[in-house]
Amino acid sequence: MEQESSTSMSSVASSRKKDRYTGNARRFRIFGVDFSPESVAVAMVYFVQGALGLSRLAVSFYLKDDLHLDPAETALISGFSSLPWLVKPLYGFISDSFPLFGYRRRSYLVLSGLLGALSWSLMATFVGSKYGAVVCILIGSLSVAFSDVVVDSMVVERARGESQAISGSLQSLCWGSSAFGSIVSSYFSGSLVDAYGVRFVFGITALLPMITSAVAVLVKEQHVPGPTRGQNVLLANPSFLESSRENIIQLWNAVREPNVFLPTVFIFFWQATPQSDSAVFYFTISRTCKTCHFGCIIGRSWIV
Template sequence: MADSKETSHLIEKPSDDDPSEPPSEARIDHHDSYESSKSTTITSTTCSNRLVKLVLEPLQWLQMLSSQLNPSFVFGVILVYGFNQGFSGSFFKVVSDYYWKDVQQVQPSVVQLYTGLYSIPWVMKPIWGLMTDVFPVKGYRRRPYFVLAGFIGALSAAMVALGGRLAAAVALSCLIGLSAAMAIADVTIDACIARNSIEIRALASDLQSLCGFCSSAGALIGYSTSGFFVHHIGAQGSLGLLAAPPALLILLGFVIYEQKTTSSGRSETKDRPLVH
């Protein structure tokens, strides 16, 4: 009887190796894998949040500048420094050299002479700035000069692109016109930046950062794409692409906000926009 009781007791006692229960090592491994997957999910979520924040911060910064200043002014800075000075300036330097060598077939020494000549408008920047201050058109000091710069640049680029093989003097005049359009637009937007920096001193550094970024980004794109366009459409056709930024300058001259000045030289305040 004693042996039977012990036998039944052994049968009723659950075994430590019962297959219905997972071993302790398996439970530990399952817990570790769960914690690892959880930490991986948290890390990926954090990285995605940082990426979204990195993308949104510049847009929020531009929105802040637009609300504090004026959306048309911020658009003008991006257009002039990014497209006109940055992209067009770098694109123009590369493509114009190929134009003289491939289309006009002039000697490299002559190309260097021409390069020095169509840099003259940049040397004359103080004169352009004086003109915008001294000779307003219908009460506006900046807007008419954006239109003038755009008209000169677009006409010059179109003449080079569509005029066939022009005489060297005519082609040089057109390239000088393109350079003059860039210089006039540059000095005009600089005057707008100087005025806004004086009125809102806290944003002066932000405006300088915006100008530097747009100019650098535009120059990088211009240098990167100039060879591609010269290879596919030629130097003459590539110069025709430079009519697009001046055309946008004409649009800028009509949309950028500027207070109209009276005959005494004071700005009228009744046209001040609701958003600054």
């Protein structure tokens, strides 16, 4: 009897201890969001998106000094880099309809990270022409756009059924992580270019997407059975075309709403306004910059 009583008391004590640790973990929050592995994954993906600005100044110097491109060509390449962002709904359809290795979120985060690491690794080693630079920059932009869609869908799924305060806290976590990454990269980008050169910065940038691939294992997701070996993907999911058609119709109906259409038109014309970034960069470097340390000043000025 005494042995059974002591065993019961020890089990109760261990249960209380476990509950206390669980309660402490739940009370620990980041931007008002409960600390969990999935929250860490979301925050790190957004941090990487902001930190990838580390290569922004290096790309500008590379196009100007190494490839000897004029401001018009540099602006054209910058415009090409935005093309993957124009078809973001397509990435959502792909990730939702075609699970990769049985997962709709994890696998695509890993793939996005690997693509980004590949593109910047090539920029750091083999790329020596403007065409190669365009291809690598496009691949890098695609990896960021795809991971952005995947992590946004994770945030939306988590915000469903939550209060408005929790949804706002999730957005604060996302934007705060991205802003922190941007501040860190802006502070160090110029000094790294001045001290080690653009190729070194590209190599450092190649490590950042690997963080996205690494934190994908923290995403809580159920395994989805895929098609059997030799079976066509569309035959395994015959409702894909129909569901895609319905999604497109719903998207079009949403865009037609005045509350959505008018802000969309405003953003379109705002983004269509000619940018002077390339011209200002060339003018600043060629006319006013007389020291090699000016890149550090430019990089840190982007913090503002």
